[in-house]
């Protein structure tokens with residue numbers, strides 16, 4: 672019995688390791704090469720106009736440094752992990768996982784929500800949904816799952832937390848591919 676459960680535990684570890692496979696980040700500019708025209712759904716311009724594009728830059732303000740200092744942090748906001756975790760992508764991964772062109776100043780980028788994209792971004796992979804998922808693309812089962820993902824950042828741990836209304840907020844950033 673003991674042997675069996677050890678076996679099961681090691682299987683579990685293998686499964687988790689595969690799941691946590693680490694893909695490289697390519698940055699919003701690379702995604703946008705194929706996701707900017709109106710026909711494709713204008714993802715780039717919708718994102719650029721959203722506050723997500725400004726999420727890192729907002730940490731570089733005196734206001735942000737004051738918020739960080741008031742919470743007892745001794746580093747500038749833009750260098751504080753407790754702020755970066757909701758305001759940036761790829762701040763906590765080895766340099767080797769950031770492809771040329773990736774820029775932390777781009778804040779909450781495509782890959783913050785959709786997953787690191789080096790392996791799923793080639794056209795051949797993108798056209799095959801299952802292959803994209805296998806290569807790291809994150810998809811959500813339903814609207815509740817999308818809302819839960821938003822709330823990993825839009826919650827009371829944010830020092831400036833404002834009530835988060837999912838339906839209204841989602842309308843402001845929605846960027847689906849138009850149905851033909």
Ligand code: HEC
Pocket residue numbers: 697698701702703704705706781782785787788789791792793794797798799800810
């Ligand atoms: C070489 C062009 C290209 C690049 C680069 C690219 N995509 Fe795509 N992507 C596509 C195409 C084409 C589709 C549509 C596939 C379809 O309609 O079957 C797509 C589909 C998607 C979808 C919808 C998947 C689904 O079926 O639910 C998402 C999300 C997505 N891309 C995100 C990204 C992100 C994030 C990046 C950057 C990491 C990126 N793409 C880079 C071409 C690209």
Ligand code: HEC
Pocket residue numbers: 699702703706712714715718723779780781782783784785811817846847848849
């Ligand atoms: C704050 C999180 C977030 C950011 C940032 C973000 N997306 Fe999305 N994206 C989503 C969600 C949620 C959906 C809806 C998925 C669904 O309906 O299942 C979506 C949908 C899409 C789709 C269409 C999927 C479809 O089937 O119609 C594409 C393509 C896409 N995103 C690309 C991008 C690109 C490119 C960027 C960066 C310029 C980006 N996204 C930034 C969360 C995000």
Ligand code: HEC
Pocket residue numbers: 722723725726727729756757758759779783784817818820821822823824825833837839840841842843844
């Ligand atoms: C990785 C963290 C993160 C995730 C995930 C995230 N957001 Fe945000 N969001 C932020 C930050 C940080 C800001 C504020 C940026 C600023 O003020 O410069 C923001 C701002 C916004 C704003 C503008 C709010 C305002 O006060 O004007 C909207 C709307 C928004 N997010 C919607 C969403 C939705 C919808 C989702 C889920 C699909 C989502 N966000 C997921 C971090 C996140």
Ligand code: HEC
Pocket residue numbers: 729730734735736738739742744748751753754755756757758823824825826827828829830831832833834
């Ligand atoms: C749990 C996620 C989260 C953490 C951690 C976080 N923020 Fe934010 N931040 C947000 C979100 C979401 C917004 C958008 C407004 C809101 O709802 O709080 C935001 C907005 C801001 C703004 C814009 C001001 C405003 O009123 O919209 C500043 C400045 C800011 N954050 C600074 C910081 C600093 C400094 C830290 C670290 C001490 C930090 N944040 C940590 C999620 C977070």
